[in-house]
Amino acid sequence: DTAVSQTPKYLVTQMGNDKSIKCEQNLGHDTMYWYKQDSKKFLKIMFSYNNKELIINETVPNRFSPKSPDKAHLNLHINSLELGDSAVYFCASSSAKTGVRGGYTFGSGTRLTVV
């Protein structure tokens, strides 16, 4: 059983297209995140949702729109894709409950290539 699963694993698309990446976790965590890993392997948080509510929104272009239909899912929709959006996008989840806090569990990543 995969704890945090992302689809698709690879995504190649043309500039200007709109695409979505899906993420699901079966750990019962209440908080989910999207991270971007750029070509220099630097990891930066983009968004965080807690129980379907947006709690962290870093400086990300508004072409990126997260959607959380329930606390087990956090999808990322990207409009008008640009070359600079090429990266690996990681979904993660964690528990915010006192006494249970710990590290995040990450998905296997979605490698997005914009051509």
Place this chain on the structure above:
Amino acid sequence: AQRVTQPEKLLSVFKGAPVELKCNYSYSGSPELFWYVQYSRQRLQLLLRHISRESIKGFTADLNKGETSFHLKKPFAQEEDSAMYYCALRGNTGKLIFGQGTTLQVKP
């Protein structure tokens, strides 16, 4: 401001040599600190957290509040330890902030 600094982009050692991956942090409160490992083209995996004071795969890390450091150490490196290592800090906002990452290369 929360910040995590890993000064070395690449650390190359021979098999059997000791390893120390450096991590310094900046945080005004009491942070939670973690080490994550990413093997080639795989997901990030939690390696250690300072609260647990555990040793995983021979790695240990001690939080030094005076020096604001959380260096990762292993006495004898193995080839399978070759990977990207990230130090991370979690403050009271719950947000996990990563350092720039250090690639560990263990040569035979």
